[in-house]
Amino acid sequence: MSDYRRVNRANWDDRAPLHAGSGDYAVESFRNDPSFLSQVVRFDVPRLGDIRGLRGVHLQCHIGTDTLSLARLGATMTGLDFSSVSLAEAHKIAETSSTPIDFVEAEVYDAVSVLGSAKFDLVYTGIGALCWLPDIHRWAETVAGLLRPGGLLFIREGHPVLWSIDENRTDALTIGYPYFETPDPTEFSDENTYVATDSVVEHTTTQEWNHGLGEIVEALLQADLNLTQLIEHDSVPWEALPGRMECGEDGEWRLLEHRERLPLSYTLQARKR
Template sequence: MTDYLAVNRANWDERAPAHATSPDYAVDRFIEDPNFLSQVVQFDLPRLGDVNGLRAVHLQCHIGTDTLSLHRLGARITGLDFSGASLAQARSLAARTGADVDFVESTVYDAPKVLEPGSFDLVYTGVGALGWLPDIRRWAQVVGALLRPGGRLFIREGHPMLWAIDNARGKDLLTVDYPYFERPEPMVWDEPGTYVATDATFTHNVTHEWNHGLGEIVTALFDAGLEITMLVEHDSAPWDALPGSTVRDEHGEWRLADRPWRLPQTYTLQARKRV
């Protein structure tokens, strides 16, 4: 297999500055309004509960908008990402907003080597993270290693059913065309753009990605010493995952224009490490 880390890192490094200046990440709103929270964190506030005072780590934090949002809710948080360019933007955002947030450059799988194992009350992961990892069991073992007994994982992620769907044959026709279950070899994409509004052009356009079935994720967490305490499937996503087939709702989320109950687009999962 080609070095997926090098390929994916080049893609994220190149896109980080464009993401930081795109209105979709709302960096200006964070700077102007000390109470502003990211859309992803805001969506899950009723499920997230009180994080004030918790020692937390945000895995695959990218440019740090969700990380900063959790800090604003009172968490003592560290952001971790493998993209140095993304972390440069995250540190800049923290500095411009006066936020005391640490950022660490590392792959997810190496997180227990660069962070203190068994010391975190909360491990957080946001939308669009797991698909960059080839082995969901290794990810779950990392989560279990970082959490203290009784600590919890909180994640909102794209639903594996969504990642398996293609709507290129027509806006009303959803085709299951990509793997639902984890496969040894990645799906290799060569796409010139990015998922936010930007005028930037890119040269590192190849990515290697994997899907992980919901059962695979739940089983991996259980085997890593965690118990599922919440699993909610949503018919919406915070980005337009199926252009031409979706409409935006009053909360800024995107759902199918035609019979949205056909497809779960995201899910929120919480799990606690067994004591």
């Protein structure tokens, strides 16, 4: 295993129980309400359309709340993640919610060899996933390998412009990190995670990459996927820029001022040719 995978997996192993125990992931709501959906999936229900009967895989599924939400919308879901601790939490949540989901421990780039080629009608990737991958073209090829002809890729992600903003500058929106993919990762150290919790992580270091929106689209086109939707949003489902955002009734966070200046997330759909 290369160093970035070891470093990042240690961090996500620490995060998993904190996330499962935080109200931000609403695990008890999943257990108590059979119709409950995660905020991330609920936001995109109008764009997802009818997924009943589709065989889907959620790449980088973490503790599986988005995976479970897609299953509740009628898809037969598989969740894939590199963190065994995350998958242990995902298993517990799915079982106590009486929803059958297959969870598989593997790296994203190994997904085709582990799960099989052209087996899925839907590949789903959610918020905060692509930044952990060093090569967006290899990711797009993996997606294409998983999909059947005509199969759908569905992404909602943090916008690469947002990922390039220095969140520590509170006086202005300042580009502080790469927008385009770089050979070497940007390294961060933070004992906190993005949910409300009284605990901190032991393994504080992460290694991350940004990928420009054009790089993502071009990688998909080169992997024989046709872009069918690209919508940029002025909101994200967490407080990405602390102190400069407010949460709306829809559970989405938006800038307090000048919302027109910064795209915060995007929804993208593409079909395999």
